[in-house]
Amino acid sequence: MEWSPEASAKREEQGEQRLATLQGENRRLSEQIKRLVRTEHELYQFQEKLDDQIRIYRHLYEVGKKLNATLDLGELLQIAAQFVLYQLGFERCVVLLYDPGTNSFYVGAHDGYYEETIQARVTGLRFSVDDPVLASILADRERVICAEGCDQDDLIALGQALRMAEYIAFPLGSEPQQPIGVLIAGNSVNSGAYHPHIRSDSEFVVGLANLVSQVATAILMRREIQAREQRLKQQAHASERIEQELHVARRIQQASLPEAVPALEGWEIYPSYRPAREVGGDFYDFLELEDARLGLVIGDATGKGVPAALVMSTTCGMLRAVTQASDYSPGEVLKRVNEALSTRIPANMFVTCFYGVLDPGSGSFAYANAGHDLPYVRRGGDTEELMARGMPLGLMPGMLYEEKEIILGAGDRALLYSDGLVEAHNPEGEMFGFPRLQALVAEHAQGEPLVDFLVDQLYSFTGERWEQEDDITLVTLHRVAR
Amino acid sequence: MTTKAGVGMSRHHNPNVAGREAAERALQKAGVSKPDFVFVFGSIGYDQHSLVRTVREATGGAPLTGCSAEGTINGDEADESGFSVVVTTISSDDLQWTNGIARGLEDDARAVGKQVAQDLLPDLSADTIGLFVFPDGLITLTLENFFAGLEENLSTVQFLPLWGGGAGNNLDTVGPTYQYCDDEVVSGGISYALLSGKAQASWAISHGLVPIGGERIVTCSKGNVIYEIDDKPAVEVLKEYLPEQALTEERDWMRYAISLALCFRAPSYMKDEEYVVRGVPALQMADGSIIVQTEVSEGTSLWFSSRDKEKMITGLDRMAAQIKDQLGGEKPKLVFQFECLTRGKTMLREQEKLQLLKRFRQSVDPEAPWAGFYTIGEIGPVEEHNDLHLFTSVVLALS
Numbered sequence: 083m084e085w086s087p088e089a090s091a092k093r094e095e096q097g098e099q100r101l102a103t104l105q106g107e108n109r110r111l112s113e114q115i116k117r118l119v120r121t122e123h124e125l126y127q128f129q130e131k132l133d134d135q136i137r138i139y140r141h142l143y144e145v146g147k148k149l150n151a152t153l154d155l156g157e158l159l160q161i162a163a164q165f166v167l168y169q170l171g172f173e174r175c176v177v178l179l180y181d182p183g184t185n186s187f188y189v190g191a192h193d194g195y196y197e198e199t200i201q202a203r204v205t206g207l208r209f210s211v212d213d214p215v216l217a218s219i220l221a222d223r224e225r226v227i228c229a230e231g232c233d234q235d236d237l238i239a240l241g242q243a244l245r246m247a248e249y250i251a252f253p254l255g256s257e258p259q260q261p262i263g264v265l266i267a268g269n270s271v272n273s274g275a276y277h278p279h280i281r282s283d284s285e286f287v288v289g290l291a292n293l294v295s296q297v298a299t300a301i302l303m304r305r306e307i308q309a310r311e312q313r314l315k316q317q318a319h320a321s322e323r324i325e326q327e328l329h330v331a332r333r334i335q336q337a338s339l340p341e342a343v344p345a346l347e348g349w350e351i352y353p354s355y356r357p358a359r360e361v362g363g364d365f366y367d368f369l370e371l372e373d374a375r376l377g378l379v380i381g382d383a384t385g386k387g388v389p390a391a392l393v394m395s396t397t398c399g400m401l402r403a404v405t406q407a408s409d410y411s412p413g414e415v416l417k418r419v420n421e422a423l424s425t426r427i428p429a430n431m432f433v434t435c436f437y438g439v440l441d442p443g444s445g446s447f448a449y450a451n452a453g454h455d456l457p458y459v460r461r462g463g464d465t466e467e468l469m470a471r472g473m474p475l476g477l478m479p480g481m482l483y484e485e486k487e488i489i490l491g492a493g494d495r496a497l498l499y500s501d502g503l504v505e506a507h508n509p510e511g512e513m514f515g516f517p518r519l520q521a522l523v524a525e526h527a528q529g530e531p532l533v534d535f536l537v538d539q540l541y542s543f544t545g546e547r548w549e550q551e552d553d554i555t556l557v558t559l560h561r562v563a564r
Numbered sequence: 565m566t567t568k569a570g571v572g573m574s575r576h577h578n579p580n581v582a583g584r585e586a587a588e589r590a591l592q593k594a595g596v597s598k599p600d601f602v603f604v605f606g607s608i609g610y611d612q613h614s615l616v617r618t619v620r621e622a623t624g625g626a627p628l629t630g631c632s633a634e635g636t637i638n639g640d641e642a643d644e645s646g647f648s649v650v651v652t653t654i655s656s657d658d659l660q661w662t663n664g665i666a667r668g669l670e671d672d673a674r675a676v677g678k679q680v681a682q683d684l685l686p687d688l689s690a691d692t693i694g695l696f697v698f699p700d701g702l703i704t705l706t707l708e709n710f711f712a713g714l715e716e717n718l719s720t721v722q723f724l725p726l727w728g729g730g731a732g733n734n735l736d737t738v739g740p741t742y743q744y745c746d747d748e749v750v751s752g753g754i755s756y757a758l759l760s761g762k763a764q765a766s767w768a769i770s771h772g773l774v775p776i777g778g779e780r781i782v783t784c785s786k787g788n789v790i791y792e793i794d795d796k797p798a799v800e801v802l803k804e805y806l807p808e809q810a811l812t813e814e815r816d817w818m819r820y821a822i823s824l825a826l827c828f829r830a831p832s833y834m835k836d837e838e839y840v841v842r843g844v845p846a847l848q849m850a851d852g853s854i855i856v857q858t859e860v861s862e863g864t865s866l867w868f869s870s871r872d873k874e875k876m877i878t879g880l881d882r883m884a885a886q887i888k889d890q891l892g893g894e895k896p897k898l899v900f901q902f903e904c905l906t907r908g909k910t911m912l913r914e915q916e917k918l919q920l921l922k923r924f925r926q927s928v929d930p931e932a933p934w935a936g937f938y939t940i941g942e943i944g945p946v947e948e949h950n951d952l953h954l955f956t957s958v959v960l961a962l963s
Contacts, residue, residue, distance in 0.1 A: 108778070115776050119805045119824070119870055126823055126911060133913045167577050171645065195578045195611075276609035276646040276734060 131285065138289040141169045145293065149300040153307060159191030162297045166267045167194055170286045173269040173277045176204065176244050177254075177297075180262050186210045190263060200245055207243055215240040219251050219264055225291070226251045228268075229280045240266075247271035248280040250287070252294040254301065262301055265294050324387070331361035331391035338398040344368050344376055346442045350560040351378075354533040356502075357553050363390030363433070364500045364553035365398055369405045374442060377405055377415075380498040380557055381435035381454060381475075389428065397423060397433045397475065412437045412450035413472070413485035420452065420475045420483075427476035434474045436498055445490040445561055450483040455501055455516075458523045461494040465524040468496070493563040495532055497523055502552035503536070509545050518543075532558045567656035567763070567962075569898040570594025571935045573638035575648045579610040583618030586651040591623065593933065599623055599653035601661040601757070603696075603900075604630030604744055605937035608733045609646035612742045612749045619651055620747060626653070629663045629757040631698035631731035632742040634905040637936035640922040644909045644938060646734060652935040654898065659761035662687040665745035667753040669699055673706035676754060677713020684758050688718065691760045693962075694725040696900075699754040700741045701730025701940025705788060705845065705857055707952045710754065715950070726950040727767065727960045728756075729902035729939025735818055741940075763897070764963050766890030769944045770879030771841050771956040772907060775827050775867035776805070782864045789853050790860055797852025802844070805868055814849050821845060822906045825955055826856060827869040833947040836882065841869065843954045857941075857954065871911050871955065880920065880957065884927035887961050896929050896961035901936030903957050908938050928961065 148161045159177045166175035174194030178187040188208045196204060209216050215236050219226045227250050228237040241249055249268025253261035267290060269277045278286050335357070343351050353366055363383025371377050379401055383393040400419045404410060410418065415437055423433065436457060438449035449457075453474035456467040472483035490496060499519070506514045519536070526535050533556045541548070572589025576582040583606075591597060602623045606615045612632060620628060635644030654661075664683050666676045684695070699707060711726070718724055731741035740751035759765075780801065784792035793801040803811060806820055827839035834840060847854045860866075887896075908917060925934060936959075943950065944958035 112777050116804050119776055119868075120807045122870060123807055123810070123820055123823055127819070129913060130909055133909065137914060168575065168645075168647075171647075173577070276607075 135285065135289075138169055138286070141165060142289060142292055142296070146296050149296055153304050155301070155304060156191065158297070158300055158304065160193070162265065162293060163191050163193035165293055166265075166290070170267065170289060171276075171278050172267040174244070174246055174267070176246075176266045178209065178264040178266070180211075180260075184208075186213075187216065187264065196245065204243075204245060215243065216264075219253060220261065223253065225253075225287070227280055227282055229282075241268065244268065245270055250280050250290065252290065254294060254298040262298065265290075265297060327388045328361050331388045332357065334388070334391040334395050335361060335365070338365055338367075338395045340366070340368050344370065346376060346440075348562050349440075349442055350531075350558075350562055352531050352533045352556075352558045352560075354537065354556040355553070356537075356550065356555075358502065358550045361388075361391055362386050362502065362553035363394040364502065364555040365394045366498070366555055366557050367398055367401065369402060371405060371439060372409055376440045376442065377401075378438045378440060378498065378557065378559065379435065380457075380500065380555060381433055381452075382500050382553075382555075383433045384431050389431065393427055393431055393433060393476075396426065397435065401435075401437070411485055412439055412448055413483040416450050416452045416472060416475065416483040417481065420473075420481050421479050423476040424479040432474040432476040434501075436468075438468075438496075438498075440490075440559065445494075446487060447490050447496065447559075448485060448487040450485045452481075452483060455499060455504065457496055457498045458520055459488065459490070459494060459496045460523050460526070461491060463524065465520050467520075490559070490561045492561055494561050495523075495526075496559040497532060497536075498557040498559070500553060500555040502550070502554035503540060503556065505552065506540060506544055506548070506554070507551070508543050509547070514540060514543055532560070567654065567658055567897045568594045568596055569652060569654045569656075569933045570596075571638050571650060571652050571933045573636065573641060573643070573648060573650045575643055575645070577609070577647045579606075579612075579615040579649075580618050582606075582610065582647070582649045583615045583651070584622045586649045587619045587622035587653070590651040590653040594653045594655060596653065596655040597624070599626045599655045600659070601654045601663075602626045602628040602630075603652040603654075603757075603935060604628055604649065605633045605636050605935065606630065606649040606744075607636060607643070607646050608632045608634070608736075608739075608741070610649065612744075615649060616744050616747065616749050619649075623651075623653060627661055627663050627757075628744060628746050629696065629698065629755050630744040631729075631755060631937075632733060633937035634732035634734060634940065635908055635938035637901050637903060637921065637934070637938070639934040640918060640925060642908070642917060642921055642938075644905075650935050650937065652898070652933065656761070659759060659763055660687075660691075662758040662760075663745055663756065665743060665748055665750060665753055665755045667750055669703045669706060669710065669754055670752050673703070673709035674713035677710040677715075678717045680754070680756060681714045681717035684756075685718070687758055687760065688724075689760060690722070691762070692722065692724065693759045693761065693763055693765050694727060696757045696759065697726050697728040697754055697943055698743055698756070699728070699730055699941075699943075700743065700752050701732045702741055703752060704730050704941035704952055705855070707941065707943075708858065711950050711952075723945070723948040724950075725765065725767075725945040726943050727765075727900065727902070727945075727958060728943045729937065729958070730941035730943075732905060732938065732940045735822070735905070759962075764891075764894065765960060766887045766896070766963065767944060767958065767960040768883035768886040768890075769836075769942070769946060769953060769956055769958050770876075770883050771837065771953060772871055772873070772876030772879055773825055773827060773839070773841050773869040773955050774872040774875050775839060775869045777868055779865050779867060782860050782862055782866060785860045785862050785864075788856050788859050789848075790856055791851065791853045793866070798854040799847050799849060799852040802847065802854060811847075811849070814847060817844075817847050822910050823871055825869050827867040828858075828860075829865060831949075833949055835947070839867065839869070840951075841954045841956070857952065871906060873912070876907060877920065880924045881927070883957065883959055884924055887928050887959060891961060891963055894963040896932040896963045898962045899925075899928065899932045899934045900960045900962075901934065901957065902939050902942045902944070902959075903936060904942055904953075904955050905938040905940060906955050907957065924959075928959070932961070
């Protein structure tokens, strides 16, 4: 291009325009950079706060796990105090716990740097619930702050006692006016810039509130678990006591049962007594009467445990006493025992009892029944019930008892039994029942003793895992065929 | 016997417990019961006298040097909570230590340098390796004078490298920082320890700042005070880079002083960095001037600069390579890291910071005992020039 003044002027003008454009762009870029730098300042400050919050919440999560893993109150409070010191950065932490025994608050835990003499003083602090220094804290459900410049005398006095120039106190527990404790985080007067200053809008308040909630829950949970453990211990203690009572009851019961079976020529007598785990009131007895006769008794006192054992033992004694006093008929015996028992037996208790008198020579078997399950007699291929009416013993005085008599011939068998046999259940909940028993008595073949046969049948019915619910007593009387 | 060194840390808030814990851990790691020499870097939250006394008791009264710190470094661990202490115990037949402390840094730093030089003269020899220095971090304005006073009075032709960092107090410009020497704990001074013997020192330095915006010219200044930049009051120029209402009061500046600094063209001997960083520790709203950590003459070019994570990472990578190169295959027996407080929690997230420290340590030697602290001003030589650095990391490996 050739030089000309016009062309030169034009190039100069274009150059100035480009320069102006570049300068404008430079200014804009410069402003943008400054804006970015300004934003960066804020970002760094925000990031530091955020990082701090994340750190606190991460540790709160860890604290939660630690609190749930211990039932030791000292350890629990120490975990809380360590969090206050090492994560929230306070100089000191004191946890006051309520002692209902003295209606006061004592220092449950404290941590932080104290000189030794001061530490001992803080450890021994105890505040009555009425102590004015606690008035504001106990009146507030959320938190109380004693910051720099606080003019509340009670708060200042508490701070002085705890050696804190500024502090924040959180009642532990949700019950207004009745906190289970108070967690106090604070700093001494010399703490300077190395600990967070106490202000209501401080970042740490939320973290601290969260901690307090976790600690209160952990303490309450611990108390609940301890109460449960206490209850379980009491229950175990009670069970032990009951076990001992049962042992006594068993001894009473066994002492009342005959030690030997009477030997009667031409007769076989088989008793079988299977007590349940829990002592019942079954009994049987053989009473040697005049003229070589034999009294047979089977009975069941209502209830279980020591009361049933005592009633059963008393009844046995009365039966022996009455039969030995005179030659009373079975009905008369039951009547007399009922009279005596009615005045001594506790209300709502009674005794069912079958009493029969056997004359071994003639085979005569006279009997009366005070509400007991009816015995069966098998003769030939038939089974019949030994029916006789009468109210259970001890229910009310003035009762009369029907008397019956049967002659037991050669080969005849009588079965006396308690309700533990007929009321046994199989796993399906079906009851052994009278019809089954009667049928079994009927089908029983000669040879195996009837008692063993019935017990085998019972176990087949109930199954192996059967837990015996009640005493089972069986007595068979068999006139041997000649 | 070879050199045995161990580093122990404690975060316990009670100085009597923390000092003992850290010292016992250091002794255990070193495998010695009584060390020859002890370094202590303790956070400012502690009662400093109690802390030093406890460490002295736990280390059998061994000679001790150290200072208060903005935060501490122990290998991959770093703590800027205000409550941590790092103790280094050293036992060696190959190394000799001479420690001391000098006061009055603020009054006459050059005289203090001279005094330290005179104290050290009897112990200087051909075996002298270098000098650890821990000055009051709030008086780094005069540290160049200290270097001058020291070097003028050392009657040795041999260059004496200085390593260390400024003692901190969590950026509390009013409160004191502390320097330790044996049982003494002072403020406004400088603690030091001369290292002699058979050991090789390998070190590297880098800063993490990048210039922002274009070149600016100092148009009015005197000493270390800049009155005008580009013919505008220096404070007004500074405000261009700050959020609105950032400088309502002079003391507000400290919040920003950790992230905004000045870069000057680096001297020719500084090969690794294009710029040298100088902080602005204070400003004066009344006359619109700013105070800089070096003397600045009118006509000097400067760039405003900001911290940059990438620059920091590449700088650490370079440092690791340089140290490895200097070690020449030797394993370091002890490593010191003097890290500017601006490279800690004020810039990086906690995990990010720890990962960065770990990455660097892995690159140098993951097994070497490693002690350090967060400083206000870092000290380390570049090409036989002892300099005060800012926004930097100074790492020294002894092998």
